[in-house]
Amino acid sequence: MATANDQGSNVKIALITGGSRGLGRATAESLARKGVDVVITYLSRAAAAQEVVAAVQARGRRAVALQLDTSAVRSFGAFADELKRALSETWGRTTFDYLVNNAGTGLHKPVLDTTEAEFDALVNVHLKGVFFLTQKLLPLMADGGRIINVSSGLARVSFPNTAAYAMMKGGIEVFTRSLAKEFGARGITANTVAPGAVATDFNGGRFRDTPDLQRLVSQMTALGRSAVPDDIGPMIASLLADDNRWVNGQRIEVSGGMAL
Secondary structure, three states: OOOOOOOOOOOOEEEEOOOOOHHHHHHHHHHHHOOOEEEEEEOOOHHHHHHHHHHHHHOOOOEEEEEOOOOOHHHHHHHHHHHHHHHHHHHOOOOEEEEEEOOOOOOOOOHHHOOHHHHHHHHHHHHHHHHHHHHHHHHHEEEEEEEEEEOOHHHOOOOOOOHHHHHHHHHHHHHHHHHHHHHHHHOOEEEEEEEOOEOOOHHHHOOOOOHHHHHHHHHHEOOOOOEOHHHHHHHHHHHHOHHHOOOOOOEEEEOOOEOO
């Protein structure tokens, strides 16, 4: 069983999947501001990932970027080995502290038009990928660690053409509660963060680049606007802080008060 800070370091290390852009990048930079070192993963945007590494380092923290396809379960063993090497070489440790399962893809299609291949692609990233990556990395997580799974406001509020994606996020919220129950004996907490609509390049930038959709969401939101990544990343960073050590097994929506 892993022990916290097993190499004598008091520095916390967070692993953020999909950390090269959007919410992942905002989370990495927010954690750096709080004195946390980060490992980010990226699928194909190596240059963008290195920009995040540089931004974290500019704040005096250490950072590493590792390539990972979160839909490719068979690659997770090799990724865990690569993570072990990075932890040893960069931090002199064998464990990390925080896992943020953030990487994801979207789909905007009616139920009647969604293909099996499209559905399976979502499952591979959002359900199968998150389940088995977490399974593979838990032995490397220090006791007293934290897991945050990123869900969506769509797990609570329904919109047309979002059924398949919303199903995945509903499953992640159930999985999170099971993690909290199973790993509480190690002092590991697990929570879900559910953002509302955020203006990023997610799903091809569909929300970011559609003014009518942004106006609709703004009208539905108590704070009167849609979100940007910096509305979400700092919240995730604060949830990982020790002040929130007793928050466990919870779904926390970060939507500005959408559809109240």
